Amino acid sequence: MTLLNLLASRSSRMKASEIRELLKLLDQPDIISFAGGIPDPSLFPAEAIGDAYQAVLGGTDAGAALQYQVSEGFLPLRKWLAAHMGKLGVQCDEGNIFITSGSQQALDYLGKLFLSPGDTALVTWPTYLGALQAFNAYEPRYDRLNTAGGNMTPEAYRAAAAANGGKVKFAYLVPDFANPTGNTLDTKQREAVLDLAGELDIAVIEDAAYRALRYDGEGVPPILALDCARSGGIDHARTLYCGSFSKILSPGMRVGWVCAPRHVVEKLVLMKQASDLHSPSINQMVMHRVAETVFDAQADKLIGAYRKRRDALLGALEANMPDGISWSRPDGGMFVWLTLPEGTDATELLARSVKEARVAFVPGNAFYADGTGRNTLRMSFTLADDRAVNEGVPRLAKLLRG
Amino acid sequence: MTLLNLLASRSSRMKASEIRELLKLLDQPDIISFAGGIPDPSLFPAEAIGDAYQAVLGGTDAGAALQYQVSEGFLPLRKWLAAHMGKLGVQCDEGNIFITSGSQQALDYLGKLFLSPGDTALVTWPTYLGALQAFNAYEPRYDRLNTAGGNMTPEAYRAAAAANGGKVKFAYLVPDFANPTGNTLDTKQREAVLDLAGELDIAVIEDAAYRALRYDGEGVPPILALDCARSGGIDHARTLYCGSFSKILSPGMRVGWVCAPRHVVEKLVLMKQASDLHSPSINQMVMHRVAETVFDAQADKLIGAYRKRRDALLGALEANMPDGISWSRPDGGMFVWLTLPEGTDATELLARSVKEARVAFVPGNAFYADGTGRNTLRMSFTLADDRAVNEGVPRLAKLLRG
Numbered sequence: 001m002t003l004l005n006l007l008a009s010r011s012s013r014m015k016a017s018e019i020r021e022l023l024k025l026l027d028q029p030d031i032i033s034f035a036g037g038i039p040d041p042s043l044f045p046a047e048a049i050g051d052a053y054q055a056v057l058g059g060t061d062a063g064a065a066l067q068y069q070v071s072e073g074f075l076p077l078r079k080w081l082a083a084h085m086g087k088l089g090v091q092c093d094e095g096n097i098f099i100t101s102g103s104q105q106a107l108d109y110l111g112k113l114f115l116s117p118g119d120t121a122l123v124t125w126p127t128y129l130g131a132l133q134a135f136n137a138y139e140p141r142y143d144r145l146n147t148a149g150g151n152m153t154p155e156a157y158r159a160a161a162a163a164n165g166g167k168v169k170f171a172y173l174v175p176d177f178a179n180p181t182g183n184t185l186d187t188k189q190r191e192a193v194l195d196l197a198g199e200l201d202i203a204v205i206e207d208a209a210y211r212a213l214r215y216d217g218e219g220v221p222p223i224l225a226l227d228c229a230r231s232g233g234i235d236h237a238r239t240l241y242c243g244s245f246s247k248i249l250s251p252g253m254r255v256g257w258v259c260a261p262r263h264v265v266e267k268l269v270l271m272k273q274a275s276d277l278h279s280p281s282i283n284q285m286v287m288h289r290v291a292e293t294v295f296d297a298q299a300d301k302l303i304g305a306y307r308k309r310r311d312a313l314l315g316a317l318e319a320n321m322p323d324g325i326s327w328s329r330p331d332g333g334m335f336v337w338l339t340l341p342e343g344t345d346a347t348e349l350l351a352r353s354v355k356e357a358r359v360a361f362v363p364g365n366a367f368y369a370d371g372t373g374r375n376t377l378r379m380s381f382t383l384a385d386d387r388a389v390n391e392g393v394p395r396l397a398k399l400l401r402g
Numbered sequence: 403m404t405l406l407n408l409l410a411s412r413s414s415r416m417k418a419s420e421i422r423e424l425l426k427l428l429d430q431p432d433i434i435s436f437a438g439g440i441p442d443p444s445l446f447p448a449e450a451i452g453d454a455y456q457a458v459l460g461g462t463d464a465g466a467a468l469q470y471q472v473s474e475g476f477l478p479l480r481k482w483l484a485a486h487m488g489k490l491g492v493q494c495d496e497g498n499i500f501i502t503s504g505s506q507q508a509l510d511y512l513g514k515l516f517l518s519p520g521d522t523a524l525v526t527w528p529t530y531l532g533a534l535q536a537f538n539a540y541e542p543r544y545d546r547l548n549t550a551g552g553n554m555t556p557e558a559y560r561a562a563a564a565a566n567g568g569k570v571k572f573a574y575l576v577p578d579f580a581n582p583t584g585n586t587l588d589t590k591q592r593e594a595v596l597d598l599a600g601e602l603d604i605a606v607i608e609d610a611a612y613r614a615l616r617y618d619g620e621g622v623p624p625i626l627a628l629d630c631a632r633s634g635g636i637d638h639a640r641t642l643y644c645g646s647f648s649k650i651l652s653p654g655m656r657v658g659w660v661c662a663p664r665h666v667v668e669k670l671v672l673m674k675q676a677s678d679l680h681s682p683s684i685n686q687m688v689m690h691r692v693a694e695t696v697f698d699a700q701a702d703k704l705i706g707a708y709r710k711r712r713d714a715l716l717g718a719l720e721a722n723m724p725d726g727i728s729w730s731r732p733d734g735g736m737f738v739w740l741t742l743p744e745g746t747d748a749t750e751l752l753a754r755s756v757k758e759a760r761v762a763f764v765p766g767n768a769f770y771a772d773g774t775g776r777n778t779l780r781m782s783f784t785l786a787d788d789r790a791v792n793e794g795v796p797r798l799a800k801l802l803r804g
Contacts (some may be wrong), residue, residue, distance in 0.1 A: 041465030049468065050459035057452035063443030066652035101503060105678040114540075133676040137514075175430065250468035252683035274535040276507040276678075280685055281654035 026360060027373045032392035034313075034358040034379035037179060038336055044250055045290065045298050048252060054291040056282060062119060065282040071273040072265070073099025073257075074284035080291055081243070085259050088211075089225035092234045092240070094162045098265045098272075101279045102230075103209055103244040103256035104339045107134035109271050110205055111172070113264075115140045119166035122157070125365030126337075126376070128207060129378045130359035131172055142369035145171050147189050154199040170203040175223055177210040179332025180367045180378040184331055190223045194230065194276070204239040210333040212248050217331050233350055245287055247334075248299050255279060255287045294347060306334070306382055312389045313381040320397035337364070339375060340400070346377040349399070357395040417471070417726055428762060434794035435762040436715075436781035437734055439581060445707060446652055447692065447700050454691040458684060469682040473675040474667070475501025475659075476686035483645070489660050490613075491627035492643070494636045500667045500674075503681045505611055505646040505658035509536035511673050512607055512642060513574070515666075517542045523622060524559070528739075528769030533574055543696060544771035546613045547573050547598075549591050556601040572605040573598070579612040579735025582769045582780040585732055591627045599640055606641040612735040614650050616700045617709035620735050626661060637663045646691055649736075650666035650701050654745055657689045660763065708736070708784055714791045715783040722799035736784045739766070741777060741800070749780040751801070759797040 026033065058066045072078065078094040085092050099250035100106045107130065115121065115138035118366050122145040123131065131140075141164045143157060152160075161168045171193060175185040185193070197204045206223045212284025227239040241259040258268060272278065313336055317327055328337040338361075340346060384392075428435065458467045474480070480496040487494050502508045509532065517523065522548040523580035525533070534544075543566045545559060556564075558728050563570045573595060577587040587595070599606045608625045629641040643661040660670060674680065715738055719729055730739040742748060748765035766778025786794075 002535060038470050041469045044465065044468040045463040046459055046468060049457060053455040053459065054452060057448055062448040063446065063454075064654075066446040066654040067443045068440050068653045074610040101682075103677045104676075108677040108791075123623045130676075130679070137673075137676055168571070245757065248682075250467075254678065254682040271539070274506075274532075274539055275510040276503045277532070278490055279657070280651075280656040280682055283685065382754075394793065 031352060031354065031360055032356050032388045032395075034381070034384060034388065035360045035362050036383065036393065037249055037362075037378075038382065039251065039302070039334075040305070040382050043302060045294050046299075048264065048290050048294045049250060049253075049286060052280070052286040056285045056288065061285060065285050066297075069278045069281035069284070070270045071278045072396075073097070073279060074281065077255075077284050077288040078257075078292070079401060080288055081257050081259070082111065084291075084295075085224075085241070085243075089221050089236060090259060091178050092259060096234050096259055096265060098240075098258045098260070098268045099279050099284055100256045100258060100272075101254040101276065102246060102251070103207065103242040104134060105132055106240075106242040106256055107131050107205070107207070108137070108173075109268050110140045110203075110258075110277075111135040111140075112243075112271065114203060116166065118164050118365060120157070120161035120168045120204075122171040122357045123369055124169065124173055124178070124287075124363060125369065126180055126373055127172065127196070128174055129368065131207065132367075132369055135172070140169070141166065141169070144369075145173060145193070146182075147173060147175075147185055147193065149192065151196055159191050159288075161339060165216075168202050169202050169219065170205050171200075172205040172207065174207045174209065175222070176208060177213060177330050177335075179210070179333070180335050180336040180362070181204060182328040182330025182333055182335045184220065187220055187226070190220065190226055193223060194227055202238070206239050206241045208241055209244045210247055211243070212333070213302060213306060214332040215303055218272055224285075229360060234259075235263070242266060245291065247288065248302060249290055249296065253283045253284060253287060254295050255283055258333040275298070303332075309381040309384045309389075310336070313379065313384050316389045316393035317397075320394045322397065322401045326402060334380050336377065336379045338377050341379070342375055344375045346374060349377070353396060353399055357392075357399045359392045359396045359399075361396075405577065428756065433756065433762055434797075435781070436786060436790065437762045437764050438785065439764075439780075439782050441649055441704075441736075442784050445704060446626060447696050448728070449597055450653075450692050450696045450700075450713065451652060451688060454688040454695075455684070456679065457691065458687045463687060467687050470681040471683035471686070473552060473680045474671045475499070475681065475684065479657075479686050479690040479693070480659075482596045483659050483661070486693075487626075487643070487645075491623050491637060492630055492661060496659060497664050497710045498636050499694055500668060500670045501659045501681050501686060502644075502658045502660060502674075503678065504648060505609065505644040506532055508534050508642075508644040508658055508660045509574075509607070510539070511670050511677075512605075512644075512660075512675065513540045513542075513795070514767070515669055516571040516605060518568060519565050522559070522563035522566065522570045524570065524573040524604075525771055526575055526580070527771065528582055528766060528775055529771065530575065530576055531769050533609065534769075534771055537574070542571070543568065544669055545565070545570070546771075547575060547595070549575060549577075549585075549587050549595065551591075551594065556598070556603060559602060559716040564612055564803065570602050570604050572607050573602075574607040574609065576609045576611065578610060578622070579615060579732050579737075581612070581735070582737050582764070582766065583739040584730040584732025584737045585737050585739075586622065589706040590629070592622065592697055595625060596641075597627055604640070608641050608643045613645075615704060615708060615736070617705055617712060625786050636661075637665070639663055640773040642666060643776075650697065650704060651689065651692055655685045655689060656722055657685055679777055681724055701769045703736075711783040711786045711791075712738070714788075715781065715786050715795070718791045718795035719799075722796045723800065724803045727802060736782050738781045738783060740779050740781065742779070748776060751779070755798060755801055758802045759794075761794045761798045761801075763798075 078097040117139035224239040244256040480499040519541035581787040626641040646658040
């Protein structure tokens with residue numbers, strides 16, 4: 001999600017002329033940006049990826065790499081992913097793996113599969129903006145999923161959905177180092193989501209895009225693994241796990257996957273056949289080679305680099321931010337989430353910040369399905385260098401002190 | 403479209419056990435297949451593509467190639483395509499070009515953009531099966547577009563659509579060397595489609611997937627070019643041109659485009675942002691390099707190779723087929739379309755042909771929106787070698803003689 005796209009999608013709230021002015025300012029090199037939720041391109045395993053393209057196109061696989069492919073995806077990659085999911089505690093085989101063009105496509109297809117206009121999707125407040133955009137195409141209503149507990153009763157969720165002329169269809173969440181908050185659900189919270197989903201008899205969409213980027217502490221089992229344990233195996237589970245290579249290997253190759261019960265995979269395959277036939281054959285074959293050889297080493301490399309940047313950003317916030325501002329302390333991922341004093345509008349702050357402090361971030365209310373959260377903002381640390389931390393944060397803090 | 407997918411999608415008409423048996427037979431190397439509508443992988447420009455991947459990943463573009471990209475697509479590729487469309491008689495700029503993951507995705511997005519359940523789409527009888535699959539997701543009704551003339555009046559089309567609770571939204575067609583018939587519309591027929599679309603005030607979706615594969619005669623202007631001439635320029639046109647690199651350079655890289663009025667491109671960009679963010683950055687950058695350097699030479703190479711195969715297939719049909727069977731004589735593309743005597747069922751024939759003659763083809767009725775055309779079948783000549791022509795056609799002809 002680029003800031004440009006974000007701002008463009010917010011055109012109903014900002015005037016077009018304001019957006020144009022802001023974009024012009026963001027193009028200037030002296031702007032320090034914490035906005036883009038993107039990996040550091042200087043850390044991409046470009047050499048390994050280049051070698052893999054060369055190996056695939058230089059050998060007997062060249063014809064298959066450039067030819068049409070089955071809609072479910074390249075079989076050796078699906079087998080590798082089934083084994084990968086096994087290491088995360090999800091026993092499955094290639095029949096449970098469906099290759100997507102990035103995990104955004106998984107969200108689009110799952111929205112299409114489950115939602116009719118007027119149905120209800122449960123999401124956290126805030127949640128990943130791209131998920132709201134994907135689901136919005138199918139005209140749902142949103143209700144709030146509170147992962148810290150204190151949810152409505154199943155009856156109340158059902159009644160609210162029925163009053164809108166639809167049903168509750170799924171709960172969507174990012175349980176690891178969430179976009180935008182950076183927060184992670186512990187096992188008990190994950191079990192509680194499954195309890196609620198069981199009582200409502202709905203699917204759970206587990207968006208695990210950031211899962212491999214853990215900087216502190218122990219990994220928590222995927223919701224899908226907990227679900228398999230209670231339901232008796234993946235083909236009986238209600239959880240649909242959306243994985244992505246974008247944060248570890250490359251977002252530009254657009255390879256993600258869904259790990260799900262076989263009957264869901266079969267429906268997604270028919271959907272993909274009608275929608276774009278298949279994800280690029282060559283990228284799937286290359287991703288398989290690269291994943292086999294450098295996935296773990298590349299994750300370790302990113303963890304080392306991003307952990308330092310997270311620590312530097314958290315340290316700078318601690319040293320500079322005035323009282324009345326709080327922020328998340330994520331164990332992984334890409335984002336720190338700031339809560340400003342009530343009444344502060346982060347969208348207005350962004351316009352001032354870009355002009356006066358030359359610092360950019362993403363205003364938080366875009367991540368709220370109900371448009372609240374105006375006093376929140378998201379900072380990404382994946383591209384935060386020394387200058388960003390040592391100059392950008394003090395400048396933003398100065399602005400906030402007024 | 404692979405035969406496997408085709409047969410799977412036909413499961414309601416054939417018994418599952420029949421399909422399984424058929425698929426087992428198709429896996430065997432002695433089967434001669436005219437079924438798959440795919441390019442010959444031995445003719446792919448694998449070396450040029452490999453060099454381009456190496457150049458992109460070995461240079462300063464590597465970061466951008468592996469990073470997120472704007473939803474509308476890689477700007478230099480869009481500029482190249484605008485110039486390419488200019489050579490076809492369509493004056494436009496990059497604001498009229500939208501990059502898709504193959505032209506199948508264009509059909510999906512245009513279906514989503516135009517169709518609400520119950521609306522009417524006009525298609526030829528028969529038409530591209532993948533278009534029907536893409537549109538079916540949006541639950542339209544189909545009415546018949548007769549490109550040889552003799553269409554219903556606009557009033558009659560409108561009344562039939564209204565009786566179904568919707569409106570006529572677009573006409574979809576493959577004007578050059580159509581899949582499945584191989585037929586090409588002349589300029590007069592193209593103008594007639596525009597006349598009808600104008601009277602109905604609907605869009606025209608021009609699927610130009612095979613356009614560059616002309617073996618005989620002079621090129622006919624794209625419908626979009628004729629539309630621009632009468633409407634006063636592309637931004638006033640009603641025609642949406644869907645292009646593809648799949649038939650000339652590589653289907654496995656999944657790069658296609660839409661050339662359309664700016665206001666349509668803008669809607670497609672928002673749709674793509676919500677659906678898969680963007681097509682793979684690296685494939686777009688590589689396709690740009692390859693298109694710039696080898697597009698014309700590669701088209702010439704394929705034209706030379708496929709023309710010979712078409713001629714050989716047509717010659718073998720002439721020499722072997724019994725009376726009462728007719729077929730198309732395409733000026734380009736990939737397909738010859740056979741019409742069998744009334745009462746012959748090509749699906750039943752396929753089952754017998756695979757078992758007794760060891761020859762496969764695609765039964766024609768899958769290409770008919772109303773399920774008729776049972777006495778038709780499609781043969782692809784792109785993979786037809788000497789053995790296919792000299793042994794396969796006589797064996798099929800023998801079976802047809804009974």
